[in-house]
Amino acid sequence: MDVYETAIVGAGPIGCHVARYLASKGRKVAVFEEHRTIGEPLHCAGLVTQRVLELAGCPSEGIVQNTIYGAVIHSPGGSVLTIGGDKVHALVIDRQKFDVSIAEKAFHAGAMIFLQSKISAAKRINEGIGLEITKNEQKATVHCTLLIGADGAHSRIRDVFGFPKPAEHLQGISAELSEVTLDPKYVHIFVGSSIAPGFFAWVIPTNGKGTTARVGLCIGKHHTHPLPHYFTTLLQHPLLQGAMVMKRFGGSIPLGPLKKTTDNHLMLVGDAAAQVKPTSGGGLYPGLLCAEQCSSAAEAAFQTQRFDEGTLRRYHVAWSKGIGRELALGMRFRGLYLQLTDNQFNKYIEKLNTPKTLETINTYGDIDYPSRLAFPLIRVVPSLLTLAPSLLKRTKP
Ligand SMILES: Cc1cc2nc3c(=O)[nH]c(=O)nc-3n(C[C@H](O)[C@H](O)[C@H](O)COP(=O)(O)OP(=O)(O)OC[C@H]3O[C@@H](n4cnc5c(N)ncnc54)[C@H](O)[C@@H]3O)c2cc1C
Structure with missing residues (x-):
């Protein structure tokens, strides 16, 4: 049985970003990807801010x-x-080139990436997690001390280990x-x-x-x-x-970031943890931010050799207090959005079409942080306040 310090399920951008960091710290990291090609099949509109390239360390060219x-x-x-x-x-x-660029960085940092390797079963064994890998209809098992589920929207790791589901x-x-x-x-x-x-x-x-x-x-x-x-x-x-x-x-x-993303020897990150902006569906920016917090909490766990939920939970707390607040507010905006009828869409779009509101939108609008626009906009269009009460309720990490 092969043994790794960290096994990451999913060679998407978020899994590979974590792999790169941990491998660069000298950790023995394996990434398992069920598909034969990184970045395929494509499922992304590819609209991001400059912050995404900066976080991923990818060139624009x-x-x-x-x-x-x-x-x-x-x-x-x-x-x-x-x-x-x-x-x-x-x-x-170009989302595929973006994914390949992050995977190459992980590989050059020393992570092993196994393609066409589907995690078909996982269970707790001997101070860690045992994984069953299916490759070309052959099965193999590996053991890891820390398992990171970066296996996307329909995460199997999330389901197998009983984490909550996205809303x-x-x-x-x-x-x-x-x-x-x-x-x-x-x-x-x-x-x-x-x-x-x-x-x-x-x-x-x-x-x-x-x-x-x-x-x-x-x-x-x-x-x-x-x-x-x-x-x-x-x-x-x-x-x-x-x-x-x-x-x-x-x-x-x-949508609806999870209330629990760590357990003994386990962490979830990216779409697997629903770390996605509820207003736009963009997952690259929040996912990469959370990947950084996941990586540093994982490295801290290796340094103390403690992989219990209490130790790993610092990752959950860190991302919940950081981008998690914006995602939680995003869920409130989404709640309001879902209540709007077509007539109300027509009405509000008309209401926003004034030089003053357009200037406010241009000044404060930020697709990564939509909440930064909400309050300046209400100041300019006070009638939007009728939508505000449910936004003002406290959000818990
Ligand atoms: C239609 C659409 C448009 C989008 N547009 C944008 C956009 O414009 N901007 C933006 O920021 N975001 C966008 N997103 C969201 C973005 O694509 C995701 O947030 C992002 O891909 C999340 O990365 P990830 O690494 O967490 O997951 P993924 O990219 O889904 O990677 C998960 C990987 O895990 C692998 N995997 C799953 N299960 C297993 C298993 N059992 N064994 C081995 N491997 C496994 C999968 O094959 C996959 O490669 C869009 C999404 C959709 C669906």
Whole structure:
């Protein structure tokens, strides 16, 4: 039986980021990935802030496909609200190259990455965890002192060891398009019950000419049609007339960060822990932040050789008090968002279309920290206060 100090399930960006840190500290780290290629299958719109590249330590070159200055928000009634435009607010990345870049860093730091190696069973044994790995229909077992579940939205590690589940999962569908004619500086966001009930749809230009795009949408629990119906509706939008669909992909987004992410010899991180922004579905920024906290708590555990829940819990406390507060507030914003009817979307989008509110949005808007905009916006549009009471309730880590 192979023995590792740390085994990480999932060679996504978050698992590999943890692997890189621990391997750089000289720990014996193995990463197990069920797929044969890093970054595939793709399930991401690839819209991030500069902070993501900085946290991951990835170069822009070869990874950043386009820069985004603003957003055009389409109401259900067809009116539009254009925000931003003054400076770069987001980057469009090639997600597969991004994932490969992080995995290469982990590998060069000394982590072993095993592809086509699915964790098919896991249980506690001898002061650690025993894992069953299935590769090409052959089974093998390994032992690790610390197991890190970075195995995505439908984490098996989360389920096997009885961690709580995310509050909800969004269902997503997406595609790469060519032959579009877009302003490359603006993403388009569509809201409303006939286009993306419970979330939103997006059109993201993926090159500086505006001729290619990544489009998609997610839906929440309550919808009247199956997911492909909404996707067909999106593709019929006049903005996408004449577009060619090159590649389709889907995915699931877990929302509602977990109340428990550590146990004896165990930690969960990234989508496995639902460390995802509930307002946008973005998981790379919060996941990478939490990966850093997970790594340093794991290294501290190795230094003291204590892997009990009490010791590892410092990771849970650290991320909950940090980005966890923003994610918890994001769940409150989501609660309000879910209550809005199409008529209310139309009304609020119209209300926000004044020079003063647009200036406030441009000044305080930050896709990683949407709460920073909430209070300045209420000052400018006091009638938004009718939405505020449930935001003001205390959030517990
Ligand atoms: C449609 C869609 C659009 C999105 N758009 C954005 C966006 O624009 N910006 C953004 O920041 N985020 C976006 N996200 C979210 C983002 O993709 C995730 O938050 C991110 O991938 C989380 O990384 P992770 O490493 O935690 O999990 P993952 O990237 O899911 O990696 C988990 C890995 O674990 C592997 N695995 C799972 N089970 C096992 C097992 N039993 N054995 C071995 N390996 C296993 C999987 O194969 C996978 O490679 C989007 C998600 C979706 C679905």
